[in-house]
Amino acid sequence: MTTTYGQFCPVAMASEVLTERWTPLVVRELLCGSTRFNDLRRGVPLMSPALLSKRLKTLERVGVVDHVGSEYHLTEAGRELWPVIESMGIWGQRWARGDVIAKHFDASLLMWDIHRNVDTAALPDRRVVVHFHLRGSSDGKSHFWLVLEPSAVDLCLTDPGHDVDVEVAGHVETMIDYWMGRRDLLGAVKAGDLAIAGPRLLVRELPTWFTRSPFAPVPLPVGA
Amino acid sequence: MTTTYGQFCPVAMASEVLTERWTPLVVRELLCGSTRFNDLRRGVPLMSPALLSKRLKTLERVGVVDHVGSEYHLTEAGRELWPVIESMGIWGQRWARGDVIAKHFDASLLMWDIHRNVDTAALPDRRVVVHFHLRGSSDGKSHFWLVLEPSAVDLCLTDPGHDVDVEVAGHVETMIDYWMGRRDLLGAVKAGDLAIAGPRLLVRELPTWFTRSPFAPVPLPVGA
DNA sequence: CGGGATCCTTGACGATACTG
């Protein structure tokens, strides 16, 4: 992106900032609340650290990101990119087709997404531990523990040692389909594609605290 | 853009389509109603025809554009990109800063934009010809004629021979500032930066048929 | 943890010319 579009149109100006590889995803991560370099990395695992660093510098230069200490925060201009990212997500949810849909099913990325969307307010006022066993991840990882405390949510890749309250097992793709709103939980369990075990109440209430993607409710095009 | 982001997030999927150099501007042109290759070119004059052709093929492949005969039309998926382009434009209008604002002032591009936004319904029911004399264009062009008929608007780079009804003269940058909503017409005329001559009624009603950029009404950030 | 430095490849893009 060495030359500019040479246009006065504001769409062109926004394009100068956003239409660069990875940039919308970095902004998405920042909008989701990540502030540390390595947290940001987890949201874009296929991006090299050098490139992420470069993008963050660019975003800082154009006034979207504020870098203090080792934290990255969106400026007001950055926060106002939310409608752009949101409309992109809505469009993607409705219209992305086979040839742009990732063939990758990365369980770590999924769990990272899930962990920051857990609604702890809907959970009992004590620690709840959920163990996930996901098959078929492109990154080889298959075991994850969510340690849910009223004040914090932790994602572990190794057994944290606590007693496990709920066990969730299935194929990564099934979980992604649920997460994205393309499949409902009960159906997946009944079809035998997903196994959920644990205290009756906790399991029944699971959909209230284990939320789905923000784009899951987006209606699909009619006739699709 | 040879590899994919490898993510299931719909923002990533939309990025695969949109986050490629020039693509948002091509989509903007299509949303503005251009359907012919050479009309599209006029909206992105700095883009090589080879690259435009390539982008259109890509957009066709991902289901955004429909190519029949020698016309390009947006599909339903393409038309639904409007919220994305709109929110980009709003952001650009509010937050684009010096280092991404084009230093280029291309009068041909401006006039091309203006010509397709004239509101002929607000004009008298006869032909009206406006001659523009714009100084300082980066492309060297300075004379333009808008031939406004109730049924069609034509932009000419050479004198079409008709009697001229209104004369508009000034610097391209002044016109762009007006077009973008950064400056009002009366002020520019009073400051001597713009000269408008013609029948009193036509000139007085000029702002009703000579509309501004769709992003002109966007409010700027407070304190800016 | 939070990056920087280096090397190296590839393909994206600009320029120019040309064709049905």
Next chain:
DNA sequence: CAGTATCGTCAAGGATCCCG
């Protein structure tokens, strides 16, 4: 008018290692 063809350059970005 509606693109293709060819070519050369440059820089984006992947890989790898390293450092404070």
